[in-house]
Structure formats: structure tokens, C-alpha cells
Amino acid sequence: MQAPTFTAIVDAIPPLEAVFRHVYAVRHDAEAQPVVQQLLPNYEMLVGFNFGTDVPIRLGGQAFSIHHTAIIGPLDKTLAYEVRPGADLMVVVFTLNGFYRLMGHQLKTGMADIRLTSPQLESVTLVSLWEELANRPTLYERISHVNAYALTQLMPADDVTRRMPADVGYFETTAVDPVKGMAGDRQLTPRSVQQRMKTHLGYSAKELTRFLRFRKLIDRLMEARPSAVDWQALVTEFGYYDQPHLSRDFQYFLGLSPRRFLAELARGGLCVARRGKFY
Numbered sequence: 620m621q622a623p624t625f626t627a628i629v630d631a632i633p634p635l636e637a638v639f640r641h642v643y644a645v646r647h648d649a650e651a652q653p654v655v656q657q658l659l660p661n662y663e664m665l666v667g668f669n670f671g672t673d674v675p676i677r678l679g680g681q682a683f684s685i686h687h688t689a690i691i692g693p694l695d696k697t698l699a700y701e702v703r704p705g706a707d708l709m710v711v712v713f714t715l716n717g718f719y720r721l722m723g724h725q726l727k728t729g730m731a732d733i734r735l736t737s738p739q740l741e742s743v744t745l746v747s748l749w750e751e752l753a754n755r756p757t758l759y760e761r762i763s764h765v766n767a768y769a770l771t772q773l774m775p776a777d778d779v780t781r782r783m784p785a786d787v788g789y790f791e792t793t794a795v796d797p798v799k800g801m802a803g804d805r806q807l808t809p810r811s812v813q814q815r816m817k818t819h820l821g822y823s824a825k826e827l828t829r830f831l832r833f834r835k836l837i838d839r840l841m842e843a844r845p846s847a848v849d850w851q852a853l854v855t856e857f858g859y860y861d862q863p864h865l866s867r868d869f870q871y872f873l874g875l876s877p878r879r880f881l882a883e884l885a886r887g888g889l890c891v892a893r894r895g896k897f898y
Contacts, residue, residue, distance in 0.1 A: 623656075623702045624648045629762055631714075635769055637776075637784065638717030642765070644758050646671070647706040654702045657883075658890045659837070660872050662822065662830050664692035664718035668749050668761075671707030676700040688745040692718075693821045695830065697873050697889075709752070709761055715783050716819035720774040779815055790824070790831050798824045832857055833868045837891065844884065850877065 625646040631639035640663060647654065667674075667689040674685040677699040683689075685708070691698065692713075702708075713721075748768060752761045774780075782805070789797035802809045816824055836857050840848065850862055859865040869877050883889050 623654050623706070624651055627758060629758070632766055635717075635766060635773075637715055637780070638713065638720060638769060638773060640712040640714040642762050643710045643712060645702055645706060645708050647702045647704055649705045651704050653704065655888075656700060656702065656890055657888060658694070658698045658700070660695050660697065660830065661712075662693045662695060662827065664690070664713040664821070665694060665710050666690055666713070666718075666745070667708060667710045668745075668752055669706075669708050670753055672703045672705040674700055674702070674706060674708055687749050690745075695822070695826070695872065697875075709758070711765060715787075716780060718821075719819045720776075720780065721769055721772060723774070779819060783819070790827055797828060829868070830872070833872055836865070836868075840881065841884070841891065844881070848877075848881070 623645045627644045629642045631641060667685055669685045669687055676683050676685060679696045752764060755761050755764055786801055789800045798809045798812050801812045813823060836853060854862055854865055866877055869875055869880055873880055
């Protein structure tokens with residue numbers, strides 16, 4: 620399958636590891652053919668800066684085009700994007716509550732939300748930041764500028780932020796209800812825990828638990844390929860009620876049946892986000 624002319628993933632520097640997961644960059648020669656790629660859900664916030672031709676994207680059944688800037692997320696559906704000739708795109712992938720700490724608030728209008736012209740964010744931050752980045756021709760200079768901006772504008776880490784890496788661990792096991800576990804350890808009510816998650820992350824504990832189970836399933840399928848898949852064994856291992864229950868998660872997150880997912884994976888048409896430092 621054809622690939623873009625240039626791609627790079629640059630991990631966050633140590634002081635920003637709890638803010639950014641990494642920066643993804645893609646460029647495409649002016650003479651090259653368009654390439655369509657798909658990014659699987661990662662429940663992260665993405666901020667895109669486009670310095671080349673417009674980038675058409677499709678998310679949750681809706682089509683958009685990134686001209687200069689875009690805020691996308693939390694990404695709970697497959698994101699399809701077209702890399703056209705002359706493309707020059709840089710995407711900052713946040714982690715934990717990094718978006719909340721840098722931008723001042725979380726998007727709360729629903730999952731698979733997208734903002735291409737957000738008045739409260741673009742007018743103050745993104746437009747001017749895009750202009751500053753556009754004057755820096757190399758990826759290294761652009762990332763260095765984003766890092767410098769984040770280090771000066773980032774909200775100080777409060778108690779919620781300092782505990783967040785440890786709180787993620789509650790979702791890695793099904794032995795204890797994560798909300799009740801956090802509420803007990805933090806001496807909070809379950810409702811307070813849920814409200815904090817919505818504010819800082821943009822999604823609920825239930826949504827995160829469902830996604831992490833599904834991602835573990837995807838990891839297992841990728842490890843096992845190209846071996847034949849025992850779907851019933853996976854149903855049992857990952858705690859689904861039955862195969863239709865498992866299939867519903869594939870449709871919800873990917874818009875694909877399990878077997879169609881395997882076919883797309885074999886074709887090279889899917890990009891599975893690699894695990895970050897925290898999850």
C-alpha cells in the first residue's frame with residue numbers, strides 16, 4: 620500500500636511526558652499520489668497544525684477539511700484522513716489531562732467531538748501559534764517551539780494531576796470497580812470522581828473501561844496474526860457476554876465487523892496508535 624513521502628513520530632520530552640504523548644508529522648511530495656490513512660481510536664485529544672494543502676478527514680460519519688488548525692477528540696472513533704500532494708501536517712497528541720492543563724478546559728460536548736473553528740481556543744491560542752510555527756521550516760524547530768510554549772503556558776500540576784498516572788492503574792484490572800477504588804482511596808464520592816474525569820479527560824470511567832478492554836483485544840489480535848482467530852476464546856478472555864457483544868464494540872469504535880477489521884489490517888490500511896507511557 621502506498622505511503623506518504625515522509626512521516627515521523629517524536630516522543631514528548633521528559634518535562635512534558637504527562638502532557639504530550641508524541642508529535643506526529645506527515646509530508647507528501649507535490650508530484651505524489653493522494654494516500655488515505657486511518658487512525659484507530661486512542662481516546663486522546665489531538666491538535667493539528669496544517670502548513671500545506673488542506674487535509675480532508677472523516678470522523679464518526681462526518682466529513683471535514685483541515686485548513687490551518689483542528690482540535691479533535693477525545694478520539695473514540697476511527698479517524699480517516701487523506702494525505703494529498705503538498706501536504707505538511709503536524710499533530711500534537713495529548714495524554715492524560717494534558718489538553719485540559721494547556722488549553723484551560725476540556726471539550727464536554729460529547730465523544731468523537733471535533734472543533735475546526737473554536738472561538739474560545741482558536742482566537743486566543745491556535746491561530747497565533749500556527750502563524751509562529753508556519754515561520755519555522757523544519758520539524759525540529761516547530762516541535763521545539765510547541766515545547767517552549769507548553770512549558771510557559773501549562774497549568775501547574777494540582778493534586779488531581781499528580782494522582783492521575785496512578786489513577787489509570789485502576790482501569791487496568793476488572794477486579795475492582797475503578798470509580799469505587801479511586802473514591803475510597805481519595806476519600807471522595809463516586810460522583811466527584813466521575814465529575815473530575817469528565818472535566819479533566821472529557822469522558823467517563825465507563826467509557827474508558829470499555830475502550831481499554833477493546834484495545835487489549837486489538838493488541839491480542841495483532842500479536843496473533845496471521846494465525847486463525849478463536850473468537851469464542853476471545854469472548855471468554857476479555858469478559859464479553861457473547862460474540863454479538865464483542866462485534867458491537869468493533870462497530871462502535873471502528874465501524875467494522877471483526878473479520879473486516881482483520882482484512883483491513885492485513886491490507887495495511889489501518890494505523891494502530893502505539894501505547895503511551897501511561898496507557
